[in-house]
Amino acid sequence: xxxxxxxxxxxxxxxxxxxxxxxxxxxxxxxxxxxxxxxxxxxxxxxxxxxxxxxxxxxxxxxxxxxxxxxxxxxxxxxxxxxxxxxxxxxxxxxxxxxxxxxxxxxxxxxxxxxxxxxxxxxxxxxxxxxxxxxxxxxxxxxxxxxxxxxxxxxxxxxxxxxxxxxxxxxxxxxxxxxxxxxxxxxxxxxxxxxxxxxxxxxxxxxxxxxxxxxxxxxxxxxxxxxxxxxxxxxxxxxxxxxxxxxxxxxxxxxxxxxxxxxxxxxxxxxxxxxxxxxxxxxxxxxxxxxxxxxxxxxxxxxxxxxxxxxxxxxxxxxxxxxxxxxxxxxxxx
Amino acid sequence: xxxxxxxxxxxxxxxxxxxxxxxxxxxxxxxxxxxxxxxxxxxxxxxxxxxxxxxxxxxxxxxxxxxxxxxxxxxxxxxxxxxxxxxxxxxxxxxxxxxxxxxxxxxxxxxxxxxxxxxxxxxxxxxxxxxxxxxxxxxxxxxxxxxxxxxxxxxxxxxxxxxxxxxxxx
Ligand SMILES: [Zn+2]
Ligand SMILES: [Zn+2]
Numbered sequence: 001x002x003x004x005x006x007x008x009x010x011x012x013x014x015x016x017x018x019x020x021x022x023x024x025x026x027x028x029x030x031x032x033x034x035x036x037x038x039x040x041x042x043x044x045x046x047x048x049x050x051x052x053x054x055x056x057x058x059x060x061x062x063x064x065x066x067x068x069x070x071x072x073x074x075x076x077x078x079x080x081x082x083x084x085x086x087x088x089x090x091x092x093x094x095x096x097x098x099x100x101x102x103x104x105x106x107x108x109x110x111x112x113x114x115x116x117x118x119x120x121x122x123x124x125x126x127x128x129x130x131x132x133x134x135x136x137x138x139x140x141x142x143x144x145x146x147x148x149x150x151x152x153x154x155x156x157x158x159x160x161x162x163x164x165x166x167x168x169x170x171x172x173x174x175x176x177x178x179x180x181x182x183x184x185x186x187x188x189x190x191x192x193x194x195x196x197x198x199x200x201x202x203x204x205x206x207x208x209x210x211x212x213x214x215x216x217x218x219x220x221x222x223x224x225x226x227x228x229x230x231x232x233x234x235x236x237x238x239x240x241x242x243x244x245x246x247x248x249x250x251x252x253x254x255x256x257x258x259x260x261x262x263x264x265x266x267x268x269x270x271x272x273x274x275x276x277x278x279x280x281x282x283x284x285x286x287x288x289x290x291x292x293x294x295x296x297x298x299x300x301x302x303x304x305x306x307x308x309x310x311x312x313x314x315x316x317x318x319x320x321x322x323x324x325x326x327x328x329x330x331x332x333x334x
Numbered sequence: 335x336x337x338x339x340x341x342x343x344x345x346x347x348x349x350x351x352x353x354x355x356x357x358x359x360x361x362x363x364x365x366x367x368x369x370x371x372x373x374x375x376x377x378x379x380x381x382x383x384x385x386x387x388x389x390x391x392x393x394x395x396x397x398x399x400x401x402x403x404x405x406x407x408x409x410x411x412x413x414x415x416x417x418x419x420x421x422x423x424x425x426x427x428x429x430x431x432x433x434x435x436x437x438x439x440x441x442x443x444x445x446x447x448x449x450x451x452x453x454x455x456x457x458x459x460x461x462x463x464x465x466x467x468x469x470x471x472x473x474x475x476x477x478x479x480x481x482x483x484x485x486x487x488x489x490x491x492x493x494x495x496x497x498x499x500x501x502x503x504x
Contacts, residue, residue: 020423022423024422025406025407025421025422026419026420026421026422027419027421103419125449129452132451132452132453136451136453137451138423139450139451139454140423140426140446141446141450141454141456141457141460142444142445142446143426143437143444143446144446144447144448146420146423146426147420148419148420149418149419149420150420150433150436150437150440151440153426153437153441154441154446154447154448155446155448155449157448185441185442209440209441209442209443210441211437211440211441211443211444211445211446212441212442212443212444212445212446212447213443213447213448214447214448214449215448215449217447
């Protein structure tokens, strides 16, 4: 499969490992001493690595800065619920992060770009091994790595792909996709938005099952499904280009126009037009670089927009700041 | 207090049964009491006794589920069912009999197959069992592919392994 085909559909890939120290109860919510111990151990472990990690302690950060980490997918929303004790060690290049005191003591996460789960997993395991040098993980020969929630037990691994699937969505294929991948022990859900809506036509495919499969089997299954979905999405895009060319290009240019010239835009509207912007870019109707389009997905989220407004010293609402951010990005690119 | 038979209605009657091992008092709701008395009316003292005794025998079973508590962190199984979160590693051992069916339901399997900690020393018996499972799988695949020669070879290897296992067990 070509790099282009992959980049056209997959925004990023991610591997997350859940681990707990063997000598502490899973939840650190009621024990500040244990919470601090978890952070201290993780910090010591990451210092042994060549690449630099920075410690972020949530209780020392303003809410908007915490949200920025969420918008970059460096920490989870669940970690925000434990803002008193939650922390994250984040590698300077932002590809690896270790969340501390979330649902489990440690959530090691690596993010890659594309369909390279094997490489991404290697990055996560590197961090895992550094942590293991300092401590002992809770492990059972039969059940594998023990986690707070039994849905993560075993490998403790979640391998996922963030996929942009505008055509599978518009041709109403997501229900079928969901059904057929459930049989493989995988699951798919919208990344943005509440309930069943998937803002921006962005979905996360990941393994549901963590026990009784090796890490390789899990990665292979997610990768195989990812490839299959790329093929399906690409085929529908080609079909739409043939059968509905005028409508499709009109939609894309309208979205581009709004993103380029609007003066305020809420998250929902932004996500809808962003989907068309990305589609237009990969179909080579628009000339915006794909990297800028994907970066926009992060920097036009609310916390980033709010921070941007503050840095400009302007009296802007979040929706106005979002628009300003989008206009700036699109103005700087052809 | 709730009826010890059905666990739903308020217990209003108590019945004392004397058995060889001593005296036991059960508290029941009128409905359950009636069911038991019915046996008595039928003139069958034996079945009346046995139904009351089954309540005694059930005591462990019915109480075990809600009241099993982790010996390390004190989390009860009922709390786990409520939150979906276990308290510590010991919970997995103390709730093992209840957790196994849930794990089977979630994952379809109950034997870990992935990475192990660097410091983990495997039990030779586990290693052997693992090898046997693997060989069985390969043999099934060989049969499915109609590769009978390979299947026969795997069968012999399996046989040798299981025999050596029996020897070590004796
Ligand atoms: Zn009753
Ligand atoms: Zn426990």
